[in-house]
Amino acid sequence: MNDLSYPIGKFDLANFNDREANLRTIAELPSKVREAIAGLTESQIDTPYRPGGWTVRQTVHHIADSHMNSQIRFKLALTEDEPPTIRPYHEERWAELADSRLPAEVSLGLIDAIHARWTALLESMSELDFQRSFIHPETGSWTLERALALYAWHSLHHTAHITRLREREGW
Numbered sequence: 001m002n003d004l005s006y007p008i009g010k011f012d013l014a015n016f017n018d019r020e021a022n023l024r025t026i027a028e029l030p031s032k033v034r035e036a037i038a039g040l041t042e043s044q045i046d047t048p049y050r051p052g053g054w055t056v057r058q059t060v061h062h063i064a065d066s067h068m069n070s071q072i073r074f075k076l077a078l079t080e081d082e083p084p085t086i087r088p089y090h091e092e093r094w095a096e097l098a099d100s101r102l103p104a105e106v107s108l109g110l111i112d113a114i115h116a117r118w119t120a121l122l123e124s125m126s127e128l129d130f131q132r133s134f135i136h137p138e139t140g141s142w143t144l145e146r147a148l149a150l151y152a153w154h155s156l157h158h159t160a161h162i163t164r165l166r167e168r169e170g171w
Helices: 019-037 056-079 104-124 127-131 144-169
Strands: 133-136 140-143
Touching: 019 056, 019 104, 019 144, 056 104, 056 133, 056 144, 127 144, 133 144, 140 144
Parallel strands: none
Antiparallel strands: 133 140
């Protein structure tokens, strides 16, 4: 796809209905992001993936922020008696905070840890667990199956932002 905002297309559940593939995507994300930024200079890491978009650095930090929130949402859905209403956050504002200017390696370590724990949790879940849900105040009820699909897409989406930038720039 040539859409710089959605290089793999917008999220479509029909394209992410294979649980095993989604689990693999979550498990593999840390190595895929490391591979995507390997060898980039600081100047390249501070290049936006599209005009008006986040830099590669901000994108890596966003992945850590977003996936940390998602893992917590899974744990809430698995441990609350009623589907919890989660708290959304302003990702665009988070991307402007000082911690999003730290070296990308800081968030790469966090992504490694989050995904190790999240993968262990996901692999332990039963069929009934995947049907548990949480409520997003802006988008409604989400089963954990659907949330897994969204975050598999999210993993590929942001990795593609970086890899497509490298392709366009010849890095």
